[in-house]
Amino acid sequence: MCYPAEVTGLEEKIVLVTGGSGGLGRALAWAFVKQGSHVIITARNQERLKATAREIGNDGQILALPCDITQRELVEALDSKIKRELGTVQVLINNAGMAQAVGFLEMADGLWNETLKTNLTGTYNCCKVFLPGMIKLSWGRIINIASTMAKVAYSHVSAYAASKHGVLGLTRALALETARLGVTVNAICPGYLDDERTRENARRMADRTGKSIEDILKIFANSSPQNRLIDPDEIAGLALLLASDKAGGMTGQAINVDGGAVMV
Helix, strand or coil, rough: CCCCCCHCCCCEEEEEEEECCCHHHHHHHHHHHHCCCCEEEECCCCCHHHHHHHCCCCCCCEECCCCCCCCHHHHHHHHHHHHHHHHCCCCECCCCCCCCCCCCCCCCCCHHHHHHHHHHHHHHHHHHHHHHHHHHHEEEEEEEEECCHHCCCCCCCCCHHHHHHHHHHHHHHHHHHCCCCEEEEEEEECCCCHHHHHHHHHHHHHHHCCCHHHHHHHHHHHHCCCCCCEEEEHHHHHHHHCCCHHHHHHHCCCEEEECCCCCC
């Protein structure tokens, strides 16, 4: 899914994509660069960030700046650097996250804490830092990449499900607080994506169950009535629409892209 630049009106917009070093983050960055936006990608791994920026290219429209979004002071420093180099972030896509499948009783406390800190507190930190600039401009878009597990739960992903339920609650509360300020706040809820994270979880499950990675991926795909994984470009296309003025009346929404797996 993609939209022509004249439809989205995103030329010259300053867009920040967290978790931008690979997979869905890469697809999101590509989509906005093609619209003529100035895109900043951030993640913890500086080398992967640089590699993604080189891959996308496009005459300086992509800027790679490392940041650990779980640390508020680092997010504030990122904001200052972006303002010096480009200006105020107008579109924030909170994509950074982690997901590791493990049974609740076997899960280490550290995994619970790290998952909540990355998926929920990281999103909170970015909203806290970048929202004031949007309010000053009287225009802004926050797009939180949640999950269908923000609405329903599955076995062996209690930390991930809890964190994404939190992201959805934050999305809705912020949407209400910013509804008259020119800012929209929405969530995209993907199903199983055809990306590195899904394949890594398939590998973990294969190791634990003795099944092949291909068998596990088929199980993931079979959870969708369309019997397939979701292409990251499908998420990116929806993000373009939500960021555009065409969707200015949409806020507080959580939109599933999952092949019909979850219809709530």
